[in-house]
Amino acid sequence: MKNKIFFSVAIISSLIIFFVLFKGLQNTNIYTPQVDVKKDIPYFEAKIFDSDIVKNSNEIFQKENFYLLNIWSSWCAPCRNEHPILLKLKDQVNLEIIGLNYKDNIINAKKFLKELNSPYRLILSDENGIIAIEWGAYGVPETFLIHNKRIIKRYVGPLNMNSIIEIKKFIE
């Protein structure tokens, strides 16, 4: 009788362990960032692109309308692809697009904007990538939709037509 109990306990516990480990196998081991986090924007100070003026986040995001913070770089190919989409959002009322120039060479960045036009109302520069980390970003391109100093949506990777529709829905 005792042996039977011992045997079944052993089998059940090994089944549980097997199940847990098996489920763990199916989990991806690549970092998948959460996109629906509603968080306050971080406090940071940044230099304005191609100038020595420093502004902090409270000054940048002081209005009540929506902001789109786009992290971009001239060396990043997907940024080039998403650029037309940002240009489409440029004339949206109630939305200000702010660029964060990530670890870029200023001459190349200027060339990039001259060639493709600038959708940004304001460009901040992030020379060593620290500001992007304050935002919890992990690369370029990455875009944050902000309202009332809160992040309401995060797009990892280039924006596409679906994200335009979604962003427009948020603003209206």
Next chain:
Amino acid sequence: MKYLKYILIFLFLFDLNLLNANENNSHSEITKNLRCLICQGQSIHDSDSEFANSIKILVSKKLNDGLSEDQIYIFLKEKYGEWILYDPGFNKNTYFLWLLPLLMFIIGGAIILKRFIIKKN
């Protein structure tokens, strides 16, 4: 001349460079315990990706600002979640992880005790 000897001994014993070496140590210790999120199976310390390099700069900046190791972990955990730490803390998601080996050890010990020691008596 006599004093010079003492001054030299003092300088050797309390070499200020040692302080610097310490700082580097804690920097590499911290970055070794951080996972590079965009590389597979590499720590921030080992990786040379843009992301890892930025985190390294950030860690030195935070150390310069006087933040402790734990404060830096908390800061990064807030930004990127528990996944960025190689050494996960004890919370409701990791109870099982931390307690399972202990539980198995206790159960195994109980079995051994019952089988071999109590039976012998």
